[in-house]
Amino acid sequence: MVLLRQEIGDVLRDARRQQGRTLREVSSVARVSLGYLSEVERGQKEASSELLASVCTGLGLSLSEVLELVRERVERVETLSAPVSLPVGHAMSDTVSASAA
Amino acid sequence: MVLLRQEIGDVLRDARRQQGRTLREVSSVARVSLGYLSEVERGQKEASSELLASVCTGLGLSLSEVLELVRERVERVETLSAPVSLPVGHAMSDTVSASAA
Numbered sequence: 273m274v275l276l277r278q279e280i281g282d283v284l285r286d287a288r289r290q291q292g293r294t295l296r297e298v299s300s301v302a303r304v305s306l307g308y309l310s311e312v313e314r315g316q317k318e319a320s321s322e323l324l325a326s327v328c329t330g331l332g333l334s335l336s337e338v339l340e341l342v343r344e345r346v347e348r349v350e351t352l353s354a355p356v357s358l359p360v361g362h363a364m365s366d367t368v369s370a371s372a373a
Numbered sequence: 374m375v376l377l378r379q380e381i382g383d384v385l386r387d388a389r390r391q392q393g394r395t396l397r398e399v400s401s402v403a404r405v406s407l408g409y410l411s412e413v414e415r416g417q418k419e420a421s422s423e424l425l426a427s428v429c430t431g432l433g434l435s436l437s438e439v440l441e442l443v444r445e446r447v448e449r450v451e452t453l454s455a456p457v458s459l460p461v462g463h464a465m466s467d468t469v470s471a472s473a474a
Binding site: 273274275276277278318320321322324325334335336339340342343346347350 | 374375376377378379419421422423425426435436437440441443444447448451
């Protein structure tokens with residue numbers, strides 16, 4: 273199961289680090305508690321819509337930009353965790369046919 | 374301020390209605406309480422990541438598909454609510470210049 277809070281947390285942390293900013297700095301600009309933001313970044317707490325909007329503003333990103341980054345991550349996880357059906361049966365019967373021939 | 378829960382709620386409700394399904398039906402398949410789902414659809418409650426994942430599965434949608442629909446809605450709201458700077462000053466000075474000439 274892909275958990276949205278995990279992917280949102282990763283995106284927010286990556287964006288902050290790319291800007292070379294500290295948790296303290298962003299939490300202060302966004303007017304959210306440092307502890308709450310830290311837990312959100314680690315995917316341990318759901319971000320309320322208000323907190324998410326404030327942090328996006330604090331990072332100079334629009335919510336739609338953050339959602340696009342989150343969507344890309346979620347899609348990657350979905351692709352990786354999708355059940356893969358290897359054509360093992362076919363390969364084996366081919367081998368058997370080959371050695372029988 | 375664009376609130377994520379509002380847009381998520383609208384997307385989930387639209388998807389359910391497009392499938393001609395009732396709240397009761399989806400809440401039952403997704404194994405979430407009808408009251409909780411109803412509040413999430415109306416943007417009154419934040420959906421936990423687990424509830425969102427269950428409801429997406431219940432609607433036969435991937436989380437990334439839902440996020441893309443949400444992102445589109447958020448982007449539309451952001452565009453509509455962006456401050457518009459009309460070139461009033463320029464237009465007026467042009468008019469003044471024109472009548473002076």
